[in-house]
Amino acid sequence: MKAPSTHPAKPATSIPALLKTAFVNALIALVLFSLMIGIRTEAGSSGQLTYWTRFGDLASIVAAVFGGSIVIELLRQWIGRTGAEKLVPPAVQSGISFIGRYLAPALLIFTLLVPVIFYNQRYILDLAILVLTYVMLGWGLNVVVGLAGLLDLGYVAFYAVGAYSYGLLATNFGWSFWICLPLAGILAAFWGVLLGFPVLRLRGDYLAIVTLAFGEIIRLVIINWQDLTGGPNGVSGIPRPSFFGIPLDNSDDGLAARLGIEYSPTHRIVFLFYLILALALLTNWATIRLRRLPIGRAWEALREDEVACRALGINTTTTKLTAFATGAMFGGFAGAFFATRQGFISPESFTFQESALVLAIVVLGGMGSQLGVALSALAMIGGFELFRSLENYRMLVFGMAMVLIMIWRPRGLIGHRAPTVYLTKAKAISSDLVKEGHG
Amino acid sequence: MSGDKILNVDRLAMRFGGIVAVQDLSFAAERKKITALIGPNGAGKTTVFNCITGFYKPSGGAIRLTHDGGRTIALERLNDFRIAKQAKVARTFQNIRLFPGMTALENLMVAQHNALMRASGFTFLGLIGAPGYREAEKRAIDLATDWLKRVNLLDRADDAAGNFAYGDQRRLEIARAMCTEPALLCLDEPAAGLNARESAALSELLLSIRDELGTSILLIEHDMSVVMEISDHIVVMDHGVKIAEGTPREVRDDPKVIAAYLGADEEEAAAVMEGGS
Numbered sequence: 001m002k003a004p005s006t007h008p009a010k011p012a013t014s015i016p017a018l019l020k021t022a023f024v025n026a027l028i029a030l031v032l033f034s035l036m037i038g039i040r041t042e043a044g045s046s047g048q049l050t051y052w053t054r055f056g057d058l059a060s061i062v063a064a065v066f067g068g069s070i071v072i073e074l075l076r077q078w079i080g081r082t083g084a085e086k087l088v089p090p091a092v093q094s095g096i097s098f099i100g101r102y103l104a105p106a107l108l109i110f111t112l113l114v115p116v117i118f119y120n121q122r123y124i125l126d127l128a129i130l131v132l133t134y135v136m137l138g139w140g141l142n143v144v145v146g147l148a149g150l151l152d153l154g155y156v157a158f159y160a161v162g163a164y165s166y167g168l169l170a171t172n173f174g175w176s177f178w179i180c181l182p183l184a185g186i187l188a189a190f191w192g193v194l195l196g197f198p199v200l201r202l203r204g205d206y207l208a209i210v211t212l213a214f215g216e217i218i219r220l221v222i223i224n225w226q227d228l229t230g231g232p233n234g235v236s237g238i239p240r241p242s243f244f245g246i247p248l249d250n251s252d253d254g255l256a257a258r259l260g261i262e263y264s265p266t267h268r269i270v271f272l273f274y275l276i277l278a279l280a281l282l283t284n285w286a287t288i289r290l291r292r293l294p295i296g297r298a299w300e301a302l303r304e305d306e307v308a309c310r311a312l313g314i315n316t317t318t319t320k321l322t323a324f325a326t327g328a329m330f331g332g333f334a335g336a337f338f339a340t341r342q343g344f345i346s347p348e349s350f351t352f353q354e355s356a357l358v359l360a361i362v363v364l365g366g367m368g369s370q371l372g373v374a375l376s377a378l379a380m381i382g383g384f385e386l387f388r389s390l391e392n393y394r395m396l397v398f399g400m401a402m403v404l405i406m407i408w409r410p411r412g413l414i415g416h417r418a419p420t421v422y423l424t425k426a427k428a429i430s431s432d433l434v435k436e437g438h439g
Numbered sequence: 440m441s442g443d444k445i446l447n448v449d450r451l452a453m454r455f456g457g458i459v460a461v462q463d464l465s466f467a468a469e470r471k472k473i474t475a476l477i478g479p480n481g482a483g484k485t486t487v488f489n490c491i492t493g494f495y496k497p498s499g500g501a502i503r504l505t506h507d508g509g510r511t512i513a514l515e516r517l518n519d520f521r522i523a524k525q526a527k528v529a530r531t532f533q534n535i536r537l538f539p540g541m542t543a544l545e546n547l548m549v550a551q552h553n554a555l556m557r558a559s560g561f562t563f564l565g566l567i568g569a570p571g572y573r574e575a576e577k578r579a580i581d582l583a584t585d586w587l588k589r590v591n592l593l594d595r596a597d598d599a600a601g602n603f604a605y606g607d608q609r610r611l612e613i614a615r616a617m618c619t620e621p622a623l624l625c626l627d628e629p630a631a632g633l634n635a636r637e638s639a640a641l642s643e644l645l646l647s648i649r650d651e652l653g654t655s656i657l658l659i660e661h662d663m664s665v666v667m668e669i670s671d672h673i674v675v676m677d678h679g680v681k682i683a684e685g686t687p688r689e690v691r692d693d694p695k696v697i698a699a700y701l702g703a704d705e706e707e708a709a710a711v712m713e714g715g716s
Contacts, residue, residue: 286566293565294548294555301549304538311492311530312619313523314552322562419542423584423596427542433601434540
């Protein structure tokens with residue numbers, strides 16, 4: 001195993017070894033927390049130091065560590081690391097593969113039903129739209145990072161290009177969403193190619209830095225080109241999407257009036273939900289399809305070995321550019337959707353943090369895996385909201401969760417690769433063999 | 440030069456800064472024959488290969504490839520992927536360069552990229568599932584299957600190439616190069632790391648490529664049993680220049696060649712040979 005093992009990976013199933021580990025961990029916890037929790041100090045009423053002991057709390061923490069290490073140790077032996085599947089009982093294994101087979105369709109059916117189930121819960125619908133936006137962004141970036149192996153830290157630039165394309169075209173020329181959507185995609189793809197050209201010869205860290213700079217350049221241009229973009233004030237009054245020309249509002253020719261049903265603001269939310277779902281599914285369909293076409297195989301081959309690609313007569317320049325353009329196009333679609341949903345866009349929405357978040361979704365999900373990216377978008381965005389009540393601690397919880405996932409599954413939630421073509425049987429390829437690419 | 444030469448290398452020179460890797464090298468490879476390029480380590484063989492296959496741009500000289508129809512291509516003017524795509528020169532690498540995370544079949548499909556790209560209407564027709572592309576893909580799979588059969592890896596078609604044993608990887612790389620349907624196949628030490636049985640199988644494979652498909656082969660090899668058995672013509676290099684060429688028999692008895700391999704000078708080698716015979 002290449003992963004540095006912090007714990008001695010002995011196949012210790014014996015109870016004394018287990019207890020010993022737990023005891024050592026509890027001892028460390030005791031030393032650490034005896035001062036941090038065991039003794040509480042505060043300034044007294046007249047400025048003197050008062051302190052009191054909290055041995056009860058200390059004892060419960062140490063006990064929790066003791067119990068927790070036993071549980072974790074048991075889990076570790078049971079789940080095992082990647083490549084240690086033999087330890088998992090066959091029943092569990094077949095269960096996991098059963099879940100794996102039906103997870104994607106089940107998730108899709110559930111997603112389709114979300115507006116029906118949560119019709120009256122605006123918060124959940126909004127959250128679902130947000131999650132789906134990130135699923136789409138993740139799937140778009142997955143083409144560049146997961147398939148072609150080109151580390152792109154400036155993906156948010158294409159999201160911004162798409163959003164501003166729609167925002168400006170709609171507010172200045174009054175063009176409808178359905179005309180602007182493909183235009184936003186084309187413009188973003190065009191910028192993708194523009195970014196692609198200077199970075200063709202760069203690899204790895206260098207590529208990442210240039211793409212990072214590209215993302216910032218786009219944002220700075222938007223901020224400073226005040227005549228066109230409104231600068232930091234952004235673009236407001238972006239038209240809401242219409243149902244193919246029929247507005248979704250309270251007017252007489254609105255959809256509700258035409259259908260003869262009572263108007264409700266939720267109609268628009270539900271429409272937005274299905275719109276982003278359709279866009280995300282389009283991204284997914286196109287990506288799955290592209291993977292099985294020669295261009296998709298060339299992307300993956302490029303990730304595996306660029307020199308070999310050239311020796312086989314593959315034009316690596318156009319292959320890289322098409323990967324950038326395809327990823328950027330999906331980012332542009334998502335951007336146009338973002339603009340029409342918000343009705344207002346400003347440069348603040350397109351900071352580096354967004355790029356980092358989308359990249360984290362792709363890496364955590366397992367580079368190249370469509371289902372993995374969707375799950376990790378759900379976990380990241382949904383989880384982020386879930387821990388909202390924890391306020392300042394949620395970043396901490398979040399960071400810990402990411403570290404844990406990377407320890408357990410260094411290649412992401414779904415790390416294995418499915419072959420694009422097979423003779424007799426499609427066998428999943430272990431993540432140990434699949435390269436990450438080096439730009 | 441005569442018409443049945445597929446490759447003519449004329450006064451090829453390659454310098455890296457002040458270091459002269461190849462100097463004034465001229466040789467030719469005959470069509471439908473196996474030409475071997477041999478020489479001690481550091482003689483510049485792989486540099487010559489990289490010049491022919493476009494990975495290096497030669498500092499001087501000309502490399503001409505003549506196709507069956509008499510079309511001549513100046514290889515030194517084409518760069519990297521165009522040599523494989525337009526001039527139909529395929530190569531393998533000294534340190535195997537397969538796509539380890541892709542299956543054997545996928546590796547062979549990637550090799551047919553250019554033909555499949557055209558068939559898929561540069562992706563657009565393929566995306567909508569045009570029947571023309573489906574047929575082309577089926578043909579590509581058939582060609583790949585055929586090659587997997589030839590290199591005896593058919594039962595492992597759906598396994599990741601990275602999981603293959605060393606000898607299997609070598610054979611798969613040759614199959615991958617052949618799936619580009621090349622006019623000239625360049626092999627960089629195909630027998631390196633193979634055992635005697637695998638070397639014999641390799642010789643058989645290369646002879647079948649020459650005899651059944653009529654593909655010309657240029658190979659670099661250290662394994663003399665393979666070289667002497669299958670080569671029609673041998674070019675010997677040392678320190679960047681050609682020191683001898685001829686049939687296996689001629690080269691084997693050339694004192695210059697023996698001297699180069701023993702690291703001794705010519706007279707000593709001649710003396711050794713006198714004493715030996």
